[in-house]
Amino acid sequence: MDSQNIVKNLRALWRTDRIIAEIRLRQMLVGLGVRAFAALIAGFGLLMLELTAYFALVQVLTAISAAAILSGVNFAIAATLFILAGRPPSGRELELANEIHVSAVDALQREALAVQSQFVGMVHHPLNSALPLLVPLITIIVRSLKRSRAAAPAAAAEQT
Numbered sequence: 001m002d003s004q005n006i007v008k009n010l011r012a013l014w015r016t017d018r019i020i021a022e023i024r025l026r027q028m029l030v031g032l033g034v035r036a037f038a039a040l041i042a043g044f045g046l047l048m049l050e051l052t053a054y055f056a057l058v059q060v061l062t063a064i065s066a067a068a069i070l071s072g073v074n075f076a077i078a079a080t081l082f083i084l085a086g087r088p089p090s091g092r093e094l095e096l097a098n099e100i101h102v103s104a105v106d107a108l109q110r111e112a113l114a115v116q117s118q119f120v121g122m123v124h125h126p127l128n129s130a131l132p133l134l135v136p137l138i139t140i141i142v143r144s145l146k147r148s149r150a151a152a153p154a155a156a157a158e159q160t
Contacts, residue, residue, distance in 0.1 A: 010104075017101065023091065034084065035082065038078045052064055
């Protein structure tokens with residue numbers, strides 16, 4: 001278990017989530033803009049159909065043909081734009097960010113399993129987990145006892 005690895009993986013996870021969110025937001029905004037433009041063109045197409053009906057009542061053939069052709073073209077453009085806006089994104093940036101995201105989540109899961117196994121090992125075998133701490137502590141105690149034994153005869157000689 002290494003807290004630096006956990007922090008590093010959490011940072012990578014946070015950054016990739018932010019990048020993924022920014023990419024998706026950019027794609028949504030572009031799609032929304034294209035859809036709004038397509039809706040505007042569809043509105044013009046509807047207006048041209050109304051204009052076509054008006055010209056059909058007022059005149060016989062020339063203005064009707066022009067308005068009908070123009071409205072059909074407007075609807076075709078709007079349909080094409082809607083189809084283009086609805087396509088799924090195919091960006092290498094998003095693929096890379098998703099791969100890093102999965103890698104960071106996997107690393108965090110491994111770190112969590114390591115922490116869990118250490119905790120379980122400490123609960124089941126407390127002496128094994130305390131042994132790395134006991135060896136330096138015992139060494140310090142032995143050294144301090146040796147120093148106190150060596151200092152005791154010197155202090156007794158000074159008092160006499």
